[in-house]
Amino acid sequence: MISGGKLSQETRNRILEKGLQVVSRSGLEGLSLGPLAELSGLSKSGLFAHFGSKEEIQISILDHTAEFSKSKVLEPTLKSKEGLPRLRSLVKHWLGWSKKAGLPGGCPIAAGLFELDDSKGPVREKLLSMESEWRALLKKFTKDCVDLGELRSDLDLDQFVWELCGIYLVHHTSFRFLKDPKADRRAEKAFQALLDRSYPIQKQKGKKSNL
Numbered sequence: 762m763i764s765g766g767k768l769s770q771e772t773r774n775r776i777l778e779k780g781l782q783v784v785s786r787s788g789l790e791g792l793s794l795g796p797l798a799e800l801s802g803l804s805k806s807g808l809f810a811h812f813g814s815k816e817e818i819q820i821s822i823l824d825h826t827a828e829f830s831k832s833k834v835l836e837p838t839l840k841s842k843e844g845l846p847r848l849r850s851l852v853k854h855w856l857g858w859s860k861k862a863g864l865p866g867g868c869p870i871a872a873g874l875f876e877l878d879d880s881k882g883p884v885r886e887k888l889l890s891m892e893s894e895w896r897a898l899l900k901k902f903t904k905d906c907v908d909l910g911e912l913r914s915d916l917d918l919d920q921f922v923w924e925l926c927g928i929y930l931v932h933h934t935s936f937r938f939l940k941d942p943k944a945d946r947r948a949e950k951a952f953q954a955l956l957d958r959s960y961p962i963q964k965q966k967g968k969k970s971n972l
Contacts, residue, residue: 773811776801777825780818784826785859785866789819789873789884819884826869827891833862835898844909845956848902852925856932856948867937871930896922912959924955 779800784792794815798808812818834854841850854861859868870891877885899922906912932948935941 772801772803776803776808776811776818777822780822781825781829781869782865784819784822784869784872785864787866788876789822789869790876792819792822794818816882816884820887823869823873823884823887823891829862830858830868830870834858844906845911848906851899851902852952855929857936857945860936867933871933874930896926899925910961912956913961916959921955921959925952928952928955 776797780792780797783797783800792815794808795805797818798805801808808818812821834851838847838851838854841847859866870888873884873888874892877888900918903912903916903918903921903925907914907916907918928948928951931951932944935947936944941947
């Protein structure tokens with residue numbers, strides 16, 4: 762077991778990977794430094810020698826989560842054509858991403874929104890920043906659809922993103938907590954209903970006339 766001294770990048774990455782696994786199962790508040798140090802092959806003092814505090818470890822794990830999820834959600838999404846194909850791809854990869862990525866539990870960021878909703882401090886501020894950046898990205902992808910004429914020109918982008926995030930969180934709790942076997946299908950249906958209400962009026966009329 763390594764103790765004291767400055768950790769190598771390889772050791773740091775190992776800590777963050779193990780930390781992501783733990784936080785996926787137990788949440789940010791459930792992160793215990795002793796077990797994390799042992800999983801990483803370190804002493805507890807060795808862990809603190811590099812990170813300094815539990816908050817610093819939590820924030821580093823959140824940064825690692827963002828990079829990990831980027832490779833599983835955003836990077837494959839950007840291979841799709843700009844506009845609705847890209848927005849659909851994003852939602853497809855986003856819903857239930859933690860299971861598809863092989864994590865043992867749920868999304869640490871989604872869990873953190875509930876865990877730290879009444880807390881104060883740098884970890885909550887980090888989560889707030891990450892969630893704000895994500896919603897800004899969702900808004901950009903949605904605006905691209907508007908600019909391409911695929912969604913209504915008067916679409917309330919903030920409302921669209923608000924409802925889209927709601928679909929994600931309901932899917933997360935239904936899939937993880939309620940073990941609803943229809944969670945994926947219900948989320949897909951809700952997203953399609955959101956799109957149907959957001960299409961240009963001409964397209965909406967065309968869909969109605971074909972019913």
